[in-house]
Amino acid sequence: MKTKAITLSRRSFLKVSSLAGGGIVLGFSTVKAASSILDDAELFEPNGFIKITPDGIITIMAPNPELGQGVKTSLPMIVAEELDVDWSKIVIEQAPLNTEKFERQVAGGSGSVRSSWDSFRKAGATARKMLIEAAAKKWNVNTAECTTDKGFVVHKGSNKKGSYGEFASLASTMEIPKEVKLKDPSEYTIIGTRQRNVENKSIITGKAKYGFDTRREGMLFAMIARPSFGKKLKLFDDTATRAVTGVKNVVQHENSVAVLATSTWAAKKGRDALKLVWEDDGPLESTPDYMEALNKLIQQKSDAPKRNDGDVDQAFAGAAKILETTFEAPFLPHAPMEPMNFFADVREDKADLYGPTQTPARTRTDAAKALGLPESKITVGMSRQGGGFGRRLQSDYSVEAAMISKLAKSPVLVVWTREDDMQGGIYRPAGMYNYRAAINANKELIGWHLRAAAVNSGNASRENSFPAGAVSNFRVDSHNHISKITVGAWRAPNHNFIAFTEESFIDEIAHELGKDPVAFRLELLDRAKNSPSGSVAYDIEKYRGVVKLAAEMGNWGKQGVNGIYKGFGAHFSFGTYVAQVADVSIVDNKVKVHKVYCAVDCGRVINPLGAEQQIEGGIIDGLGHALYGELTLTKGVADQKNFNSYKLIRIPDAPDIEVKFVNSDAHPQGLGEPGLPPTGAAVANAIFAATGKRLKKQPFDLRIEPGS
Amino acid sequence: MATFKLNVNNKTHTVDVDPDTPLLWVLRDTLGLTGTKYGCGIAQCGACTVHLNGNAIRSCSLPVSAATSGKITTIEGLSENGTHPVQLAWDEEDVPQCGYCQAGQIMTAAAFLSRKPNPTDAEIETAMASHICRCGTYTRIKKAIRLAAEKGGKK
Ligand code: FES
Numbered sequence: 126m127k128t129k130a131i132t133l134s135r136r137s138f139l140k141v142s143s144l145a146g147g148g149i150v151l152g153f154s155t156v157k158a159a160s161s162i163l164d165d166a167e168l169f170e171p172n173g174f175i176k177i178t179p180d181g182i183i184t185i186m187a188p189n190p191e192l193g194q195g196v197k198t199s200l201p202m203i204v205a206e207e208l209d210v211d212w213s214k215i216v217i218e219q220a221p222l223n224t225e226k227f228e229r230q231v232a233g234g235s236g237s238v239r240s241s242w243d244s245f246r247k248a249g250a251t252a253r254k255m256l257i258e259a260a261a262k263k264w265n266v267n268t269a270e271c272t273t274d275k276g277f278v279v280h281k282g283s284n285k286k287g288s289y290g291e292f293a294s295l296a297s298t299m300e301i302p303k304e305v306k307l308k309d310p311s312e313y314t315i316i317g318t319r320q321r322n323v324e325n326k327s328i329i330t331g332k333a334k335y336g337f338d339t340r341r342e343g344m345l346f347a348m349i350a351r352p353s354f355g356k357k358l359k360l361f362d363d364t365a366t367r368a369v370t371g372v373k374n375v376v377q378h379e380n381s382v383a384v385l386a387t388s389t390w391a392a393k394k395g396r397d398a399l400k401l402v403w404e405d406d407g408p409l410e411s412t413p414d415y416m417e418a419l420n421k422l423i424q425q426k427s428d429a430p431k432r433n434d435g436d437v438d439q440a441f442a443g444a445a446k447i448l449e450t451t452f453e454a455p456f457l458p459h460a461p462m463e464p465m466n467f468f469a470d471v472r473e474d475k476a477d478l479y480g481p482t483q484t485p486a487r488t489r490t491d492a493a494k495a496l497g498l499p500e501s502k503i504t505v506g507m508s509r510q511g512g513g514f515g516r517r518l519q520s521d522y523s524v525e526a527a528m529i530s531k532l533a534k535s536p537v538l539v540v541w542t543r544e545d546d547m548q549g550g551i552y553r554p555a556g557m558y559n560y561r562a563a564i565n566a567n568k569e570l571i572g573w574h575l576r577a578a579a580v581n582s583g584n585a586s587r588e589n590s591f592p593a594g595a596v597s598n599f600r601v602d603s604h605n606h607i608s609k610i611t612v613g614a615w616r617a618p619n620h621n622f623i624a625f626t627e628e629s630f631i632d633e634i635a636h637e638l639g640k641d642p643v644a645f646r647l648e649l650l651d652r653a654k655n656s657p658s659g660s661v662a663y664d665i666e667k668y669r670g671v672v673k674l675a676a677e678m679g680n681w682g683k684q685g686v687n688g689i690y691k692g693f694g695a696h697f698s699f700g701t702y703v704a705q706v707a708d709v710s711i712v713d714n715k716v717k718v719h720k721v722y723c724a725v726d727c728g729r730v731i732n733p734l735g736a737e738q739q740i741e742g743g744i745i746d747g748l749g750h751a752l753y754g755e756l757t758l759t760k761g762v763a764d765q766k767n768f769n770s771y772k773l774i775r776i777p778d779a780p781d782i783e784v785k786f787v788n789s790d791a792h793p794q795g796l797g798e799p800g801l802p803p804t805g806a807a808v809a810n811a812i813f814a815a816t817g818k819r820l821k822k823q824p825f826d827l828r829i830e831p832g833s
Numbered sequence: 834m835a836t837f838k839l840n841v842n843n844k845t846h847t848v849d850v851d852p853d854t855p856l857l858w859v860l861r862d863t864l865g866l867t868g869t870k871y872g873c874g875i876a877q878c879g880a881c882t883v884h885l886n887g888n889a890i891r892s893c894s895l896p897v898s899a900a901t902s903g904k905i906t907t908i909e910g911l912s913e914n915g916t917h918p919v920q921l922a923w924d925e926e927d928v929p930q931c932g933y934c935q936a937g938q939i940m941t942a943a944a945f946l947s948r949k950p951n952p953t954d955a956e957i958e959t960a961m962a963s964h965i966c967r968c969g970t971y972t973r974i975k976k977a978i979r980l981a982a983e984k985g986g987k988k
């Protein structure tokens with residue numbers, strides 16, 4: 126067996142504990158992953174957990190929140206590989222928040238797999254080694270003569286064979302090895318194979334329990350009336366509410382009023398019957414106000430540019446031609462399919478919280494503060510989650526549920542209607558992006574200047590994105606417009622729109638220069654390699670690899686063959702390189718997106734079936750929001766309230782998708798987000814090829830002049 | 834409040850609820866059948882789809898008082914063990930991401946295929962257009978319906 130020695134670092138530690146009734150529990154926890162792979166706001170730290178009982182049941186705990194990104198399948202696959210078990214026979218369980226066993230349990234930044242890769246393999250390998258040592262001791266043979274085979278320890282000389290369960294109790298008394306050998310990738314039998322979601326069966330039979338499905342003894346359902354932006358509660362009358370059958374209690378929490386009832390419907394009827402009087406509490410902002418403010422900001426340079434290579438002023442002063450384009454991004458709600466909800470049972474001295482959250486640790490910390498309880502008295506469990514897209518990184522809804530339970534002295538499931546969810550006030554920030562490109566007399570791109578501005582977004586830009594490094598005079602200014610509106614991370618924060626702007630502008634420049642857009646990108650990559658300006662924050666060869674592969678997959682070259690026009694987009698985010706070609710045609714003056722070809726380099730792929738699914742979902746998401754997504758505000762109130770006014774992509778608009786992964790042995794990278802960013806640009810650039818119309822705003826204005 | 838007799842998954846239940854209560858909440862809160870989901874409450878997303886006499890309907894928009902005369906089937910009652918051809922195809926094509934919309938999608942697909950055992954792609958799109966999947970599993974839904982049709986989606 127080819128093996129590779131890995132020393133557990135001193136700051137990693139493993140814990141072995143005996144299970145009641147015998148058996149071994151191996152938990153592990155390591156220090157934060159190398160910061161080099163963390164390019165975004167969210168933190169992720171590795172963790173894992175194995176349970177083996179004497180009767181041979183092997184359970185692998187999935188510590189990270191599962192909201193559709195597939196980590197309940199892919200993370201245990203990594204452990205199972207090194208543990209050497211039969212994938213079809215293991216049990217997988219969602220672990221609750223446990224900061225002693227797991228360092229941090231987060232779903233964000235496409236980070237679960239990339240930050241867990243090493244520690245999860247080590248956990249599996251460590252447990253395997255201890256089981257071998259236990260077997261050798263029991264059989265009184267040399268450890269070196271023992272190996273494993275799918276859940277069994279085998280002794281070569283004597284042909285002895287015993288299941289892991291047989292050695293579980295003994296293994297739990299063994300010392301944790303300081304060094305473990307990891308498999309050579311050529312020996313992998315689980316990693317890299319196509320595995321279906323381990324929860325398929327429970328999902329397709331309706332048995333999977335989401336937060337909304339939580340049912341506990343004595344629990345009441347609650348719905349809450351909340352103020353819109355710029356309003357606060359003046360007074361309310363609950364006489365009619367209390368007359369609704371099933372309504373049990375009404376409590377005020379800050380500026381909100383909660384109605385608790387024996388059913389969801391009674392809670393809703395009770396809430397609808399509240400007489401509420403709101404009063405002004407600050408400015409009542411509307412979408413045009415934001416756009417005006419952003420528009421002012423993008424006229425300016427900032428005192429501290431995010432990136433400033435060469436001298437853009439000089440480049441623009443000497444330019445033969447200047448191109449200028451401004452892009453606009455609207456606010457977007459996250460609109461996960463399962464609206465916000467959380468269960469809370471708060472007592473005098475303790476609290477039990479349960480529900481859908483991407484950040485259980487933050488939930489506990491924030492709830493502890495609000496409730497005035499020590500964190501040690503609060504448990505947080507994670508349900509399966511009906512999507513998150515960043516919304517469940519927040520703790521507003523879970524802390525609110527805790528407070529309602531405390532005030533009402535009752536276990537409570539706070540549920541949000543779709544209207545509550547959409548109007549609930551945490552959005553992808555609206556933004557504006559002004560680009561200028563300086564072109565010299567030799568038709569070369571010599572200057573690039575981005576002035577970006579967004580609402581309450583720390584940095585509206587991603588200043589090191591391609592083509593940074595390939596343009597000698599390159600400047601990025603970023604502005605923040607501060608407002609009362611609450612915003613938050615939304616799938617592929619910033620990348621989700623910035624990629625559309627960068628890649629559309631590159632396409633525009635290529636056309637201006639009379640160059641093929643793909644060839645132009647490759648030329649820029651050559652420049653970043655041979656004469657870089659400033660630092661280059663992406664791997665040029667990987668970038669080039671996906672650009673070339675996508676072009677090949679998508680038959681890049683001729684436009685208009687059989688009425689099909691092609692557009693290109695590429696982007697690097699969350700450690701992963703993605704390039705896409707979109708095929709569109711115009712039928713009856715309508716745009717139809719037929720197919721998206723997508724090349725991905727995310728390092729080693731753990732589960733190709735799940736990986737393709739994440740990319741497919743990202744592409745549909747990127748396309749859908751480019752076509753339809755827009756939330757506007759009028760005097761602090763969201764104009765879109767439900768799916769009749771807020772449009773999401775549906776099946777007739779969904780293109781065929783072909784995904785290819787670059788064969789790679791490199792450290793696995795993110796997949797939940799990187800598929801999304803290039804799509805808007807690939808489609809917009811294809812629409813330009815078909816119609817000559819440049820799309821600069823999302824959602825796209827797809828009105829096509831007949832005959833164009 | 835009033836009492837209603839409901840036939841759900843071949844069992845008769847007597848429930849005491851407000852007559853205007855949508856069937857969805859009776860299923861979920863009174864009968865504990867939480868497989869049927871809430872997504873919008875206004876017949877826009879399809880998450881709440883169940884069968885009433887074999888037809889796919891939006892349980893969020895049907896008052897319980899209008900559901901007493903027929904046979905209601907929820908995702909829990911679609912098959913004994915998840916063995917309906919549509920369910921099997923959903924697993925085989927590995928459709929679910931978060932999974933929240935999928936019970937509704939499966940119920941519509943099952944009712945559709947029982948009426949149209951060999952649909953065209955365009956017919957599949959039209960039939961499923963009333964559903965939203967926020968995770969974007971549409972390409973796999975199409976594949977799964979084609980697969981179920983091949984294997985005899987009419988059951
Ligand atoms: S919940 Fe009934 S259609 Fe959306």
Ligand code: FES
Binds near residue numbers: 193931932934966
């Ligand atoms: S799988 Fe998540 S909404 Fe469809």
